[in-house]
Amino acid sequence: MVTLNHYLILSGLLFCVGTAGVFLRRNLITVLLSVEIMLNAVNITFVAAGRYHGSVDGQIITFFVMTVAAAEAAVGLALVIALFRHRETLSPDAFTSLKW
Amino acid sequence: MEQIVFYVLAAVALLASFGVIGQRNPMHSVMLLIVSFGAYAGLYVLLDAPFTAVTQIIIYAGAIMVLFLFVVMLLNAHTEDDMVPATIGPRTMKIGVVLSLALVGEVAYALLKIARTDFGTDAGTVSSIKDVGHIGSMLYTSYSFAFEVTSILILVSMVGAVVIAGKPRKDR
Numbered sequence: 001m002v003t004l005n006h007y008l009i010l011s012g013l014l015f016c017v018g019t020a021g022v023f024l025r026r027n028l029i030t031v032l033l034s035v036e037i038m039l040n041a042v043n044i045t046f047v048a049a050g051r052y053h054g055s056v057d058g059q060i061i062t063f064f065v066m067t068v069a070a071a072e073a074a075v076g077l078a079l080v081i082a083l084f085r086h087r088e089t090l091s092p093d094a095f096t097s098l099k100w
Numbered sequence: 101m102e103q104i105v106f107y108v109l110a111a112v113a114l115l116a117s118f119g120v121i122g123q124r125n126p127m128h129s130v131m132l133l134i135v136s137f138g139a140y141a142g143l144y145v146l147l148d149a150p151f152t153a154v155t156q157i158i159i160y161a162g163a164i165m166v167l168f169l170f171v172v173m174l175l176n177a178h179t180e181d182d183m184v185p186a187t188i189g190p191r192t193m194k195i196g197v198v199l200s201l202a203l204v205g206e207v208a209y210a211l212l213k214i215a216r217t218d219f220g221t222d223a224g225t226v227s228s229i230k231d232v233g234h235i236g237s238m239l240y241t242s243y244s245f246a247f248e249v250t251s252i253l254i255l256v257s258m259v260g261a262v263v264i265a266g267k268p269r270k271d272r
Binding site: 001002003004005006007008009010012013014015016017018019020021023024025027029030032033034036037040043044047048050051052054055056057058059060062063064066067068069070071072073074075077078079080081082084085090 | 102103106110113114117118120121123126129130133136137140143144146147148149151152155156159160163164167168171172174175193195196197199200203204207208211214216217218219220222225226228229231234235238239243246250253254256257258260261262264265268
């Protein structure tokens with residue numbers, strides 16, 4: 001029998017993987033992908049909790065999270081393109097000055 | 101049966117996510133993330149949320165990941181990866197690993213506190229949360245304000261993306 005706990009533990013593990021990616025990687029695109037992993041891990045919690053309470057609210061919030069994730073990806077990738085144009089690299093360490 | 105499917109999908113999602121953060125080539129990372137999203141869609145089907153499963157495939161795997169792929173290919177990021185090390189230096193790496201493991205510990209501690217909670221199997225509730233029509237009517241009645249705000253957010257981010265990534269002006 002699969003319980004709510006299974007989904008919560010899976011979601012927690014996936015969130016930790018995403019956080020580790022943000023901490024450890026040195027590539028702006030991979031960092032953005034790790035943020036997507038974290039957003040999706042939270043989505044699983046929402047849908048599982050909605051299923052547990054027998055309401056569709058969890059699915060609706062997931063829908064909004066997806067829209068926000070799409071907006072975040074669009075703006076984030078635009079920033080990556082603009083930064084790459086200036087420095088020709090994707091390493092976050094190259095972008096330490098506030099003004100040049 | 102349900103248990104086997106859950107464990108297989110969970111394993112695929114986790115291993116693909118580990119692959120995403122372990123890959124040197126961003127192209128492979130994006131592909132692995134799409135695999136992971138396929139497993140998520142399966143989990144949503146197990147949770148009686150077919151609408152979310154379909155949006156996961158169409159919006160995430162179909163639209164957002166294609167955007168990532170386009171940027172990876174546009175920047176030729178998979179060829180210049182050798183110049184910089186893929187991960188941060190060894191000392192900061194240790195701090196990152198410690199912080200991540202601390203988060204794992206916190207989440208595990210919190211999750212072990214909750215009692216075992218089974219999902220309800222009432223047929224009426226299950227069919228009501230599966231119903232896409234119900235989700236749609238909720239979205240346009242109780243959540244209509246949030247829905248409209250979302251449309252403005254999308255418009256703003258679209259304009260913002262074009263302005264930020266657009267051609268730099270010559271007069272600056």
